[in-house]
Every structure is written in structure tokens, then in C-alpha cells.
Amino acid sequence: MDKPSHLSVVIDLSLTQWTLCAQSTNPPGITLQDFLSQLLAFLNAHIACKDENTLAVFGAFPGQSVMLYSSTGEVTTTTAESTDANTYRPFRTLDSTIMSSIAERLDSYDGMTEEAPIGLVGCLTKALCYINRTITTALSSSQGGEGAAASVDPRILVLSVSPDQSSTYIPIMNSIFSAQKLKVTIDVGKIFGAENVFLQQAAHLTGGAYVQVERADALLQYMMMSFLPAPAIRQLISVPTQDRVDFRAACFCHKRIVEIGFVCSVCLSIFCQPVPVCSTCRTKFPMKTLQRLRDARPLAAPPGNAPPRPPVQKNGTTTPARPG
Amino acid sequence: MAGPSIRIKQAGESSKSTNTSGDDSSHRLVTFLQSQSQNTLTRLYQKPSSCLSIFRLLRPLERQLVMNLLWLEMPVPAATMAAWVTREGKRPYHDALSNLARLHILPQSPVKHALNPTFKSSMRQAITGGGSSGSFGVLTENDDKHPPPDIESLDAYALERWETILYYMVSSGTGQFPTKPSQGVLYLLQRSGLMASVHGNTLQITSAGFQFLLHPPHEQLWELLLQYLQMAEERQMDLVEVLSFLLMLSATELGKDYSTENLSATQKAMLEDLRDYGLIKQRTATSRRFSPTRLATTLTSSSPPLPTSTGTGNGSQAQGFIVLETNYRLYAYTDNPLQIAVLNLFVTLKSRFPNLVVGQITRDSVKKALANGITAEQVISYLITHAHPQMRKNKPLLPVTVQDQIRLWELEKNRVKSQEGYLYTAFASQADYEYVLNYAKQLDVVLWENSSRRCFFGSVEGHANIRGFIERRSAAGNA
Structure with a gap:
């Protein structure tokens, strides 16, 4: 039970959203500066728990995704060797590396007129690749060692402030399925803004915790209690999971989040309106069916009188996503 | 009435508990610290580095509880804390609480829990950095005359x-x-x-x-x-x-x-x-x-404290060097005198080559080890930890026959099990005997009984009760 665990953290670094968050009064927001200092304390705590615990931090910047830190030392900065006897040295390297690489990136965004959407998907996939690599190297190197038991017990933590981007539905779903396959738990901390449908599904499908932070000033306590326990110990300590999950999907044609959609009978692609030819698998649907579906449409979804959110669907199955 | 009581001395030496640092046992240092006075511990907790290292030696659940409480200013009601754990976690949770209490990290209290203030402030300092304790060691200035050793x-x-x-x-x-x-x-x-x-x-x-x-x-x-x-x-x-x-x-x-x-x-x-x-x-x-x-x-981590052993020089035996076959033959790819000497404790070594030692696990060699006080489990766990990478492909890792035989050889040695207790004899009547025996059976302390000779043997724990029972009964009978 007491084995090292790996944590990959994805930080949402959308400047616009952080500015909004800092200005928000109800609920009281938190500045990026405060957030980062609390985050560093959390990351230190993860390393403090066990010497062999590993950590990777990814920054989702507007339009790009960057690895900010990894404990295997792939990110190096030119911080001077400091001789501070008051701090545990790994903490010091961790903190200074993350801070300087964030500052470096953020400086280059000053004065941009329109902010590109953040590279959340890029971060997720990079984190998954990183975990996959650590697992495979751990397996190959530990053939003589502890065997498969030496695997790293990995998890991903997404700290998000931006709203859903419906255009990223398919890649996010694909990331979730890879995470399930790799047995990676995805935890989500929503620090600011409305509920994030896709991330909610990510946490639900991988057995992670989804926490909507209501008091941002107590963020550290939220993180310590919900995200610090390694998956192995969550059998003993309960972490918050969701009681209701929004399972809505985004359609493949307009990337709109739909409540009722039309599904291709061959490849299970989702569309918000009946289409003659499936855009994914090129299946042609008979004209008659199309006609019937079009006729049935107003009945299924009366315009202007949209049904409320779908009821709680426990164990609901989501439509597998295909590259659109 | 309680006849001549016999005491059997523990015959075989009680095998020392060989609790390795498994999941359920605390670290040895933690056990040592628990025997120290509160004063000593509080002084120890003044150093952030000490707190961090001790924290790492705790068990996972204890670590999580400490972390949950670390950033809280107010004490947490015990009922709230109990709600943190799942149903399966109840027992480990209470173990963890009492363990932390004995370390004086989390003083025992029925109502509200809060961390030891000294520990809390030092641990916070260790995690956030800063302060002026200098407890993480002062690095020397780099000088070119004496570069640090590689x-x-x-x-x-x-x-x-x-x-x-x-x-x-x-x-x-x-x-x-x-x-x-x-x-x-x-x-x-x-x-x-x-x-x-x-x-x-x-x-x-x-x-x-x-x-x-x-x-x-x-x-x-x-x-x-x-x-x-x-x-x-x-x-x-x-x-x-x-x-x-x-x-x-x-x-x-x-x-x-x-x-x-x-x-x-x-x-x-x-x-x-x-x-x-x-x-x-x-x-x-x-x-x-x-x-x-x-x-x-590596004192507080579980990574190997020693680098590759000296010896064959290709460094491959870091993971293991022992190949054990079902015919009890053992090949050890090593030329390290220490490892060979340790193997010699329970293996009859047959031949030696520049990088290989061949031996046989025999009844005599294992008996010799047992006589030295080594247990079968220790032999097996040594073989498992030092098994050659090739052996790791086997499932189970060691041949079952060999494992079982080593255990059987140990059992041969421990054919007699001893237990301390009292023999109750000379009951006046069969009814008396059965009455007392019944009582003793209810207490579940009867180790052996013989009704034809009207005697039974009870364990030490039950003696006071049975004795009292008999005395009360004979007093009632006399009255």
C-alpha cells in the first residue's frame, strides 16, 4: 500500500480568466499569485509524503501547452545554486523552477489583443504520454526489481478556471479513454467559473474527485483533503465524488453541447441534426429515414421549450468518441 | 482443590518477531520515538527537518491525517474527523490516531483534535520553506581547491x-x-x-x-x-x-x-x-x-541505500544474483565475499568460479542455519529479495517444493509447542469435575482434558477465574 505515486498537475493559465477570477466578489476570487503560492505548498506536500513520489507540472497557456516541471529533471532553468539552509532542497528547486518558467511564459503574452483558448487538451495528452513513459520504463527497468508492483500509481490533477470549449469534446473524450486504459485517475479542481461538463465526465469515468471550489481562499485545504491522497489510500479516506454528473456530449458537426442528438448507426458519431451522409464514416443514410427523423424532430425537441437538464444518470454510458 | 499446578517453561526459544517494514507495522524509529517522553519529542519537533523526516516514516493514512489537519487553525471535532474515513478505513483510522497520539503529534482527545502546535508550525515551515532554523544543513561554499566528492x-x-x-x-x-x-x-x-x-x-x-x-x-x-x-x-x-x-x-x-x-x-x-x-x-x-x-x-525513503555491490563489475547483480532450481541447486552469480559468506550460512557450497558459486540447499545446511537462530521465513525472503532477474519470470518466484521443504525442515525442529498453564486434578466427584470443566470451557481456556482421570489443563490467563470459581463453589458447599 505504501508505494510511491506519480502526480501530473495541469494548471489552467488563461490570463483573462484569472483576471476575472481575481475581480470576482461572489464567490470571492483569488489572484493568480495567491493561487500559485498555495499550489506550491500542495506540490511540496506531495513530495514530502514520500521520497520516491514523482511530479510533473504542465501549464495550459493560451494556445499552447508547456511542461513546467518534472521530477526527472527534463525542465531545467538557470536558477543560481542557492545555499539556503532553511528549506528542503528538492522543494526549493521545485518552487523556483515552476515560478520562473511560468513567469517566463506569461511575460510573452502581455499586450495580446485576443486570447486564444487554452491548450488543455495538449496538456492532458502530454501528461498521459509522460505517465505512459514512466510506466513502461518502470516496467522494463524493474524486471529484476519489484516487478510490476513497482509501478507508479499515477494520477492527473486538472486545476481549471476556463469554461468548456465545446470544440475540444472529441480529444478530451479520447484522453479520458486513454486514461481509463492506463488506469490513471483524473482529479479536477474547478477554482472559478461554472461547472465544467467535460472535466466532470473525465473525473467520473476515471474514478477521480471533482471539486467545485466554493471558497478560493481555502484552496489549499481543498487540495490537501481531496487531491493529496494517493489512489491506493482512497479506499480508507473518502474523497468527494459527484452525486450528479452531466453527461451531455458535443455534436460532431457544430461542436454544440446537445441534450438530444442523432447518432450514426455505423460509427456512433453524434450530430445535432439529421444528416444525409455521416461525416466520420461516410455512411449514406436512406432519404426515407432522414425524412422521418426530420419530421419527428420538433416533437422530440420543441423549439423554445427546451427540456430541463437530463436527470441524473448514474452509470450512464457515454458515446464513444471518434476522431471527427 | 486446585491441585499441583505445573508450569512448563517455554522450551524452544521464542522466535523473535521479524516484523519487516511491512504495511501494517510502523517504522522501527517510530516505535522508538513512541517510547520517548513528550518533552523530548516536543524539543525534537522544533526542527523542520526532523518533522519532515518523521512525517515520511509514518504510514500512508497517518500522513494523510496529518496533512488534513496541518493547515487548520481550529481543532476539528472528533465526529467530523471520523467522517473522513470510509467504512473499511475505521480500524486503520483508530490505529493511526493512537499511533499519532503516542508520538505526541496528535494529542488524544475525545472531543476535538488538533496537531501538536510545535509540530504544526515546524511542519508548515518545512513545506513552505523560510524561517531561520537552518535545519536542513548548511552547504559549504564551493571552492575549487576541494570540490565535493563525486x-x-x-x-x-x-x-x-x-x-x-x-x-x-x-x-x-x-x-x-x-x-x-x-x-x-x-x-x-x-x-x-x-x-x-x-x-x-x-x-x-x-x-x-x-x-x-x-x-x-x-x-x-x-x-x-x-x-x-x-x-x-x-x-x-x-x-x-x-x-x-x-x-x-x-x-x-x-x-x-x-x-x-x-x-x-x-x-x-x-x-x-x-x-x-x-x-x-x-x-x-x-x-x-x-x-x-x-x-x-535514503534513511527515510525506501530506495536502496546501497549502490551496486562490488564484484562482477558489470553491475547486473544489483537486482539479484541467485538462481534456485527445483532440485535444490543454487547458482549465485557473484564474487562478493560478503554475499558468498551469507549464502554459506544456509547453503552447502559445492564449487566456485570467477563469477559464479554453485551450491545445494540440503537438510543439513538448513538445519545448521536454523540452529544458528535463522528462521525459514528469513531464508526464503533472502532468496526472494536476491533472486536473479531470470527468476522473476517464474510464478511463484521460488520453486514451491523448495520453499515448502525449507518450512518443513523448520517444523521438524518445532514439533513440540509449549504453553504455560495449570493442571487441575483431584476433583472430588465427576460432577464437580464436569461443572468446573464446563466453566473453563465457557472461558475458552481449556488446552487439554481427560475425563477418565478427572483432570484438565487450563492456560495461565484463565487460572485466576477458575481458581476463584472453585473457591466460591467450595465455600458455598461448606456453608
Whole structure:
């Protein structure tokens, strides 16, 4: 039970959203500066728990995704060797590396007129690749060692402030399925803004915790209690999971989040309106069916009188996503 | 009425509990700390580095509870805290609470829980950094004249020191005279009961010492250090200073030079001892700087404390070197005298090649090991930890026949099980006998009974009850 665990953290670094968050009064927001200092304390705590615990931090910047830190030392900065006897040295390297690489990136965004959407998907996939690599190297190197038991017990933590981007539905779903396959738990901390449908599904499908932070000033306590326990110990300590999950999907044609959609009978692609030819698998649907579906449409979804959110669907199955 | 009571002395020596650092047992240092006074511990918790190192030695659930409470200003009601754990977690949770209470990290309280304020502030400081304690060791300025030693030389040094100690132990009494470790180490070995002096001044390994040799290096190290801590008390050294120095070492970084200037007199005196154990390296005895070796920096982690052993030189035997076949034949790919000597404890070695030793596990060789006080489990776990990578493909790892046979050989030795107790005889009537026997059975203390001879044997725990029962009954009968 007491084995090292790996944590990959994805930080949402959308400047616009952080500015909004800092200005928000109800609920009281938190500045990026405060957030980062609390985050560093959390990351230190993860390393403090066990010497062999590993950590990777990814920054989702507007339009790009960057690895900010990894404990295997792939990110190096030119911080001077400091001789501070008051701090545990790994903490010091961790903190200074993350801070300087964030500052470096953020400086280059000053004065941009329109902010590109953040590279959340890029971060997720990079984190998954990183975990996959650590697992495979751990397996190959530990053939003589502890065997498969030496695997790293990995998890991903997404700290998000931006709203859903419906255009990223398919890649996010694909990331979730890879995470399930790799047995990676995805935890989500929503620090600011409305509920994030896709991330909610990510946490639900991988057995992670989804926490909507209501008091941002107590963020550290939220993180310590919900995200610090390694998956192995969550059998003993309960972490918050969701009681209701929004399972809505985004359609493949307009990337709109739909409540009722039309599904291709061959490849299970989702569309918000009946289409003659499936855009994914090129299946042609008979004209008659199309006609019937079009006729049935107003009945299924009366315009202007949209049904409320779908009821709680426990164990609901989501439509597998295909590259659109 | 309670006839002549017999006491059977424990026949076989009770096998020492060989609790390795498994999931359910606390770390040995934690157990040691729990026996210390609150005052000592509170002084120890003043150093952030000590707190961090102790925190790492706790069990996962305890660590999580500490972390949950660390950032809270107000005490948490016990009922709220109990709601954090799942149903399966109830037992471990109560274990964790009592463990933390004995460490005086989380004082026991029925209503509200809050961390020890000293521990809390030091631990917060350790995580957030800052403060002025300087407890993580002061690095020396880099000067070009004395560059810090490179990691390989540190590893070689630590290994050489450590293997000298073990090799000395294993070859004592075999007529060989390997390099002697320093006087301090010899004294420590003797004090810890791993070696004892026989006729005059030659030291000979004891059965505890044989068991010690089969432990993983990490445990061996802690065993010696705990003994050192106990000796420190007798030598009038301040236990807190000794402990905090050890814990500081565990938080230092390999391959760096640390300054001795900030150390107290006690800690400076410790440098010499730790140098002998191979935990730190100093250029000269009076040097003002020291570098911790891997033995020291991995004290609170589970990564291997020793680098690849000396020997074949291709470094492949770091993971393991033993191949065991179903026909009890054993091939060990090593030329390390220490490893060969340890194998010799329970294997009949047949032939030796430059990088290979071939032997056979026989009844006699295992019996010899058992006679030395080594248990079958220890032999098996040694074989498992040092199994060759090729063996790891097997499932189960060791041939079942061999494992079972080693256990059976041990059972042969322990055919008689002893239990202390009392024999109750000379009952006046069969009814009396049955009445008392019934009572004893209800208490579940009957070990053996013979109704035709009207006697039964009860365990020690039940004696007071049965005796009282009989006395009450005879008093009632007389009245």
C-alpha cells in the first residue's frame, strides 16, 4: 500500500480568466499569485509524503501547452545554486523552477489583443504520454526489481478556471479513454467559473474527485483533503465524488453541447441534426429515414421549450468518441 | 482443590518477531520515538527537518491525517474527523490516531483534535520553506581547491564501510581474519547483541547476528542506528541532538558538501561514529566539512541505500544474483565475499568460479542455519529479495517444493509447542469435575482434558477465574 505515486498537475493559465477570477466578489476570487503560492505548498506536500513520489507540472497557456516541471529533471532553468539552509532542497528547486518558467511564459503574452483558448487538451495528452513513459520504463527497468508492483500509481490533477470549449469534446473524450486504459485517475479542481461538463465526465469515468471550489481562499485545504491522497489510500479516506454528473456530449458537426442528438448507426458519431451522409464514416443514410427523423424532430425537441437538464444518470454510458 | 499446578517453561526459544517494514507495522524509529517522553519529542519537533523526516516514516493514512489537519487553525471535532474515513478505513483510522497520539503529534482527545502546535508550525515551515532554523544543513561554499566528492566515490566509500562491518560479522569464528571495523563499531555490535565475546576477547556472531545478516540493508542500518541512539543516552549525549542530526542527514542531498560549523558539540562528536558506519564521508578527521553518503540520504525513503555491490563489475547483480532450481541447486552469480559468506550460512557450497558459486540447499545446511537462530521465513525472503532477474519470470518466484521443504525442515525442529498453564486434578466427584470443566470451557481456556482421570489443563490467563470459581463453589458447599 505504501508505494510511491506519480502526480501530473495541469494548471489552467488563461490570463483573462484569472483576471476575472481575481475581480470576482461572489464567490470571492483569488489572484493568480495567491493561487500559485498555495499550489506550491500542495506540490511540496506531495513530495514530502514520500521520497520516491514523482511530479510533473504542465501549464495550459493560451494556445499552447508547456511542461513546467518534472521530477526527472527534463525542465531545467538557470536558477543560481542557492545555499539556503532553511528549506528542503528538492522543494526549493521545485518552487523556483515552476515560478520562473511560468513567469517566463506569461511575460510573452502581455499586450495580446485576443486570447486564444487554452491548450488543455495538449496538456492532458502530454501528461498521459509522460505517465505512459514512466510506466513502461518502470516496467522494463524493474524486471529484476519489484516487478510490476513497482509501478507508479499515477494520477492527473486538472486545476481549471476556463469554461468548456465545446470544440475540444472529441480529444478530451479520447484522453479520458486513454486514461481509463492506463488506469490513471483524473482529479479536477474547478477554482472559478461554472461547472465544467467535460472535466466532470473525465473525473467520473476515471474514478477521480471533482471539486467545485466554493471558497478560493481555502484552496489549499481543498487540495490537501481531496487531491493529496494517493489512489491506493482512497479506499480508507473518502474523497468527494459527484452525486450528479452531466453527461451531455458535443455534436460532431457544430461542436454544440446537445441534450438530444442523432447518432450514426455505423460509427456512433453524434450530430445535432439529421444528416444525409455521416461525416466520420461516410455512411449514406436512406432519404426515407432522414425524412422521418426530420419530421419527428420538433416533437422530440420543441423549439423554445427546451427540456430541463437530463436527470441524473448514474452509470450512464457515454458515446464513444471518434476522431471527427 | 486446585491441585499441583505445573508450569512448563517455554522450551524452544521464542522466535523473535521479524516484523519487516511491512504495511501494517510502523517504522522501527517510530516505535522508538513512541517510547520517548513528550518533552523530548516536543524539543525534537522544533526542527523542520526532523518533522519532515518523521512525517515520511509514518504510514500512508497517518500522513494523510496529518496533512488534513496541518493547515487548520481550529481543532476539528472528533465526529467530523471520523467522517473522513470510509467504512473499511475505521480500524486503520483508530490505529493511526493512537499511533499519532503516542508520538505526541496528535494529542488524544475525545472531543476535538488538533496537531501538536510545535509540530504544526515546524511542519508548515518545512513545506513552505523560510524561517531561520537552518535545519536542513548548511552547504559549504564551493571552492575549487576541494570540490565535493563525486557520487561514485561516495557510493564506493559507503559500500566499503558497510561491507567491512557485515563481512567482519559473518566471518567471525570461521578462522578468517578480515579487516576489523573500528573500535566504536565493534562496541556497537557487541552492545546490540549481534556479536558476543566468547572466551576472552574474540568476538563471535550470535543468533541475532545471523538473523541480522539476512535482513535488507535498510533494516540493518536502522537496527544499528537505534542501538546507537540507546547508547547515546548512556553516553550522556543529548538524544534530541543525536536524533535531529540523523534526521537532518536524511534530508540532505547526495554529492554535496555540508559545513560542520553550525553543529553542536554533540553532533560534532557524532561525525566520527557516523564516518565509521559509512553514513558520511570526511576528507580528514578534523575537516570542517562532510558529505553524506547514500546510506544517509535514503534513511527515510525506501530506495536502496546501497549502490551496486562490488564484484562482477558489470553491475547486473544489483537486482539479484541467485538462481534456485527445483532440485535444490543454487547458482549465485557473484564474487562478493560478503554475499558468498551469507549464502554459506544456509547453503552447502559445492564449487566456485570467477563469477559464479554453485551450491545445494540440503537438510543439513538448513538445519545448521536454523540452529544458528535463522528462521525459514528469513531464508526464503533472502532468496526472494536476491533472486536473479531470470527468476522473476517464474510464478511463484521460488520453486514451491523448495520453499515448502525449507518450512518443513523448520517444523521438524518445532514439533513440540509449549504453553504455560495449570493442571487441575483431584476433583472430588465427576460432577464437580464436569461443572468446573464446563466453566473453563465457557472461558475458552481449556488446552487439554481427560475425563477418565478427572483432570484438565487450563492456560495461565484463565487460572485466576477458575481458581476463584472453585473457591466460591467450595465455600458455598461448606456453608
